[in-house]
Amino acid sequence: MAKSKKSKGHFGGLRTAVYYVSDVKKARSWYVKVLGVKPYFNMPQYYVGFNVGGFELGLHPDSKKRAGKSGGVDVYWGVTSASASYNRLIKLGAKQFTAVQDVGEGIKLGVVKDPFGNLFGVIENPHFKIAS
DSSP: OOOOOOOOSSEEEEEEEEEEOSOHHHHHHHHHHHHSSOOSEEETTTEEEEEETTEEEEEESOGGGGTTSSOOEEEEEEESOHHHHHHHHHHTTOEEEEEEEEEETTEEEEEEEOTTSOEEEEEEOTTOOOOO
16 A cells, blocks of 8 residues: 655645534534544634544534535635735635635635635634544
């Protein structure tokens, strides 16, 4: 079996999946039970984040974004600079979906739509470290 190589480039790997939920407190309690860990970021009115084996599961209190759908997940790729990576994606043909924004405590994220219609998120999170 070949050894895997570290990614050479701007991306640090798949980092975050966000689930949109109608009741964050109830979802938080359920995921604490399911995952066996407490959230590292716990502001239910905005977001609840779990570190799961070095990756993040996030709960977002805006189920209206997913109205009429069976559910949804947003995926963010970890980067060292959300703005630089976002701008690079735009230059490479992606279209703006959600501009880069600071969501608190130095965490920045943005989402583009790739040329094929897929949403592609980038996240710069100085607090989140990959577990060894």
